[in-house]
Amino acid sequence: MDAAARRIPRGEKALPLFPSDGKGPARLVIARRIPYNLGMMECVTRKDGDVLILGAGAAGMCCGLFAARRGRAVLLVDAGTRTGRKLRASGGGRCNCTNRQAAPKHYLGNEPRFTARALAAFPPARFLALLGELGLSAHEEDHGRMFCDQGAEALANALETACRHAGCRFLLGRAVAGLTPPPDARADAGGGLFHTRTDKGDLAAPKVVLALGGPAWPALGGTDIVARLAGGLRLPHIPARPALTPFELSGPALALCRDLAGLSLTARVSIEGGPAHTDGLLFTHQGLSGPAALQISSHWRRGTELCVNFAPDIDVPAYLRAPERGKKLARTALAELLPRRLAEALLTTLPERIAGRRLAECPRAELDALARLAADWRATPKGTAGMARAEASTGGLVTAAFSAKTMECRTLPGLFAVGEALDVAGELGGYNLQWAWASGHAAGQAT
Numbered sequence: 001m002d003a004a005a006r007r008i009p010r011g012e013k014a015l016p017l018f019p020s021d022g023k024g025p026a027r028l029v030i031a032r033r034i035p036y037n038l039g040m041m042e043c044v045t046r047k048d049g050d051v052l053i054l055g056a057g058a059a060g061m062c063c064g065l066f067a068a069r070r071g072r073a074v075l076l077v078d079a080g081t082r083t084g085r086k087l088r089a090s091g092g093g094r095c096n097c098t099n100r101q102a103a104p105k106h107y108l109g110n111e112p113r114f115t116a117r118a119l120a121a122f123p124p125a126r127f128l129a130l131l132g133e134l135g136l137s138a139h140e141e142d143h144g145r146m147f148c149d150q151g152a153e154a155l156a157n158a159l160e161t162a163c164r165h166a167g168c169r170f171l172l173g174r175a176v177a178g179l180t181p182p183p184d185a186r187a188d189a190g191g192g193l194f195h196t197r198t199d200k201g202d203l204a205a206p207k208v209v210l211a212l213g214g215p216a217w218p219a220l221g222g223t224d225i226v227a228r229l230a231g232g233l234r235l236p237h238i239p240a241r242p243a244l245t246p247f248e249l250s251g252p253a254l255a256l257c258r259d260l261a262g263l264s265l266t267a268r269v270s271i272e273g274g275p276a277h278t279d280g281l282l283f284t285h286q287g288l289s290g291p292a293a294l295q296i297s298s299h300w301r302r303g304t305e306l307c308v309n310f311a312p313d314i315d316v317p318a319y320l321r322a323p324e325r326g327k328k329l330a331r332t333a334l335a336e337l338l339p340r341r342l343a344e345a346l347l348t349t350l351p352e353r354i355a356g357r358r359l360a361e362c363p364r365a366e367l368d369a370l371a372r373l374a375a376d377w378r379a380t381p382k383g384t385a386g387m388a389r390a391e392a393s394t395g396g397l398v399t400a401a402f403s404a405k406t407m408e409c410r411t412l413p414g415l416f417a418v419g420e421a422l423d424v425a426g427e428l429g430g431y432n433l434q435w436a437w438a439s440g441h442a443a444g445q446a447t
């Protein structure tokens with residue numbers, strides 16, 4: 001015990017707060033009675049636990065659960081007054097909690113392979129087993145997407161309860177503002193205390209897990225704290241960009257979207273020379289949303305044109321040129337290919353005469369124009385809804401600075417990072433939560 005810990009102010013008691021971790025004698029931890037929202041008898045301690053987890057979101061709670069089950073004294077700190085705010089909102093409340101196809105190719109970041117070890121150690125099947133243990137279940141929808149049958153709130157509540165049963169404590173309504181490693185952290189193999197500065201006092205622990213997420217969707221707790229901590233800790237960090245966020249359009253393209261607001265269909269959305277996604281597309285009063293648009297937004301750069309194929313399963317030029325359809329009016333043929341409202345709205349952007357012409361009578365240029373309307377509609381977004389409505393963010397702590405097996409920092413032993421705090425962003429479809437579970441599990445096994 002160090003000298004500071006031995007000084008017991010008058011009127012305060014020395015209490016053994018946490019049991020031995022089995023590696024040595026039980027540590028005496030000095031406790032003072034200061035009102036935290038931990039409950040009647042909770043205490044400020046010289047050492048506030050074996051493991052301090054900053055952020056009680058999906059990754060933080062998963063990490064806490066596995067660390068506590070290994071006998072670690074775990075304290076989770078979060079700025080929110082509730083745990084897992086994004087988790088509770090996930091999938092519009094339905095919680096797309098994992099994806100059966102989880103693999104590095106579904107992740108963005110400078111080093112998608114970084115995800116491989118943690119995903120292999122804690123694959124979707126293991127998460128589903130954990131879900132069963134929590135008394136919950138999931139079902140599969142399209143593209144391997146798994147949804148929690150009981151919904152997002154139930155999952156967040158069950159995870160928090162399991163953490164508490166395992167011995168985790170929570171300090172909610174506490175904003176983390178700074179983190180100082182032990183003085184000789186870079187030189188030795190760890191063992192000193194990390195000091196975490198919060199808006200309501202300091203906390204100390206030999207192991208700290210950064211589970212503070214990214215800046216996406218600030219109304220649900222997204223902040224740039226990881227970037228700020230990285231600066232102080234001299235850890236490499238990639239600036240965050242919004243991912244999985246809707247597009248905002250302008251001009252005639254916006255007018256079309258407004259006309260069709262609420263309509264959804266399966267479409268293929270791509271960026272010239274870039275990736276393409278075939279999935280649901282939703283017209284909104286601001287532009288385009290739905291899974292296909294959100295997926296592409298993670299790759300989109302300002303000024304880039306979007307290409308939309310509204311009939312991705314059909315060879316539209318061949319369809320329009322087929323001799324057996326020659327007698328059909330262009331309007332009728334297009335309405336067979338696309339939802340009628342969409343066909344009508346798109347046709348208003350062509351000279352009026354074309355809609356009422358039989359396909360066999362359309363000159364080649366007009367057939368080409370019709371085909372482009374259905375299969376190669378283009379618009380350059382004025383922007384995206386940005387971080388305010390982003391379901392995730394790209395960027396974060398550079399993964400090369402962390403172990404892919406344990407999530408421990410290579411240069412600061414005792415410091416771990418999990419979930420979106422790292423430069424790992426998943427595609428839409430349960431990949432982000434699967435990463436939160438897998439990385440949380442990896443760190444929980446190692447702290």
Ligand SMILES: Cc1cc2nc3c(=O)[nH]c(=O)nc-3n(C[C@H](O)[C@H](O)[C@H](O)COP(=O)(O)OP(=O)(O)OC[C@H]3O[C@@H](n4cnc5c(N)ncnc54)[C@H](O)[C@@H]3O)c2cc1C
Nearest residue numbers: 055057058059079090091096176213221419420430432433
């Ligand atoms: C609306 C919405 C819907 C989503 N739906 C899905 C879905 O269906 N499937 C899917 O896979 N992914 C979904 N995601 C993404 C997924 O929720 C996140 O990727 C995941 O929650 C990341 O987990 P995390 O623990 O790393 O971060 P978070 O869950 O964001 O947790 C970070 C925690 O840190 C806390 N925090 C932040 N700053 C501070 C600070 N200074 N001090 C203290 N605490 C702080 C926050 O309050 C938060 O609780 C969705 C995201 C949003 C916004």
